[in-house]
Amino acid sequence: MEVLGLLADGMFVAVQPLNLFLILVGVALGLFIGAMPGLGSVNGVAILLPVTFLVPPGSAIIFLAALYYGAMYGGAISSVTLGIPGASTAVATTFDGRPLAMQGRASLALVTAALASFVGGTVANILFTLFAPLLASVALSFGPPEIFALMLLAFATFVGLGGDDIPKTIFSICLGLVLGSIGFDAISGAPRLVLFDHTGFLQGIGFLVLAIGVYGIGEMLWTIEQTRGEVTATTPKITAKGVAADTKDAVRRGWKGTTIGSFLGFFVGVLPAAGATPGSLMAYGVTKMVSRKPQDFGKGHPGGVAAPEAANNSASTGAMLPMLTLGIPGSPTTAILLGGMVIWGLVPGPRLFVEETEFVWGLIGSFYVSNVAAVLINLAFIPLFIWMLRMPFTILAPMIFVLSIAGGYAATRDMFDVWLMVIFGLGAFFLRKFDYPLAPAVLAIVLGPIAEPTLRQSLLLSSGDPSIFFTRPIAGPITVIALILIFLPAFKLLRKRRSLA
Amino acid sequence: MSITKRNFVGLALAGLVAFSPLSALAQEWKPRKPIDFVIMAGPGGGADQIARFIQSVAEKKDMTTRPLVPNNKGGGSGAEALIHVSGTNDPDYTILVTLNSFFTTPLRQPNLGIDIQTFTPVAMMGVDPFVLWVHKDSGITSFEQWVETVKAADGDYVMGGTGKGQEDSIVIAYMSNAYGLDIKYIPYDGGGAVAKDLAGQQIMATVNNPAEAKGFYEAGDFVPLLAFSDERMPAYPDVPTLKEKGHDFSYYNQRAVVGAPGMSDAAAAYYGDLFTAIYESEEWQGYLTSESLSPLWMDADEQRAYWTTQVENHKALLAAMGE
Incomplete structure (x- = not known):
């Protein structure tokens, strides 16, 4: 096996003292950066890019990859402990991670997140090692109609699942879609929905602004109202027995989500249009759909933590693939990595795997090593994260508020976004009081801006004929499945009515 | 306070600095916080690649006292970037990597109220053929x-x-x-x-x-x-030009850096020097060759004149397209 030989060489490169040191530092920094709201892997990699000029190019990219990995793990930490998504990729982790923490089972959520991340990363690495060139060609066969079909499927998983109130879910999706369409139109370049003619709306509504508003501020208000300021969070204790039980529970209830997240996340990550955030949201939706107890999701199901965490790690590895093989970044972070590679004299693109074998396999080797380092460092720090939760909510709440504001500002350095975030927080609080699910709105603001241009590009391709979504070999089956999922609840409803009559 | 010899010298020096002509002080302008390095396009395209490359060169050679922080604002064919830069409250710390949408977007969307002549010319890094x-x-x-x-x-x-x-x-x-x-x-x-x-x-x-x-x-x-270049490109010697086919048409994308409207002369001079140094660096010259860009160096006045002719050219081109 030539591949295995190359990989062994690559791992050997990764465990050279300098590289191993860089991996450990990178992972630790990444964990911290990922856990700080507003400081996602994008900012982390951008801030630390200059540092990498001090070491050889191979080591530099290994460092940045380790940082990227660490940030994917770290995102879960604040999602679980504070309810603020540490990075946009960890938004779906708050859906179930936060309820678990509120029930005093934060350690279960964190252990599940760490293990799922590890499995997701490992699965992605193996897929990457074995099928990189093949997957690159799969990514190329996804044109606008295929991407749109996939987005439709993602929406369908959120609508077509039982448990939630479907009209309210649809309302929530529509709200997200409208918010997502604010700003410049991608196809015509014309400004849309510029409310009150305020120029701040021209740049559109940042996803992180909505996510921090809804989950940071909205959640904080909700908790305060529920508890009336009383200390209700159970004091979680860490014991060896408890951790062992958590691990067992995590494996038992999270394996399905982990499996789905690992594979789906990788695949979505490979598509240049998507990336880790849509990947994690889709994995959550699919896992909830296939679960035997979908009604438990959103109330603290470990599967709801495992799926997005496995997916975001897997997708972040997947997103490296189009960058390395096609020279097209699959995510904003990889775009920065791409800039770094160009200055180091490495030309990403179809020739990289042939001409720079040592670099490519060194990088892949470092993915494996980073992944192991990240899970170990993460598990070691869990008691520290849990300790934060022992603080009474009266102290935690202002901390969450400050972190949310700072995080919202850090992402774009624009006060307008901070005000917007506060408004979203208040809006989310009231929507929640009226029992509207908020996750679909968050999903829609992420996927809407991908779905809309691809829909319009597809219809331009076919001169306005919607059959393009059914006749193409890849888009066709995906569209059909999506439509079945969307109309499934309607059929069920009809049958129920008939049997009643 | 008794005046010793040493602090007399110190006082005298302080006085010298305090009374030295303003222009001399202005020459000393240096950024004291990170610079908003706005890109008129989304991540991954030609303009973004160039911006990231420039940033990397500046970092690698330690050319700036504060970092250039890339900021992609590609919405509305660069309208988002133009509005962001012209509305900045910190013109000395806001610079923009432009392409030809710097000319076409204000023409196509007059309601944005952007007058490109209010921007501050900094450097023309080259032109990119198609x-x-x-x-x-x-x-x-x-x-x-x-x-x-x-x-x-x-x-x-x-x-x-x-x-x-x-x-x-x-x-x-x-x-x-x-x-x-x-x-x-x-x-x-x-x-x-x-x-x-x-x-x-x-x-x-x-x-x-x-x-x-x-x-x-x-x-x-x-x-x-x-x-669509004026002459055949060295990297693609076998590819004919449209001019050879008998049409007098060539088209290039400008890769220029401009400052926000209202940037102080001292800051403009600083950025002018910075980007001249980057332009002359081995890395940038290598990039021009490997990516087939043509050098087209201009000083600030020439850039303003170039903007005027480009606006006229694009008016005609857009009119011909029926835009």
């Missing part, structure tokens, strides 16, 4: 053969680009007019996405900058058919 590319599986090897294929497709020939009124669409519109072609044009959000969909044969041809298509060209997937 090339017509097809996928090797199409079997097309010459421009003439391509024209025949497009005509035979009768309106079903699909090309991708970065949007109506954008650089590549101007080139495509010129070709369509000159040869009577009927092309279906699909807009994408960046040159990188366009090249990717040509590689996957979702679209049949593109007009991309060499930098965006180079990887696929070197792998043998893309075939260049025609260059």
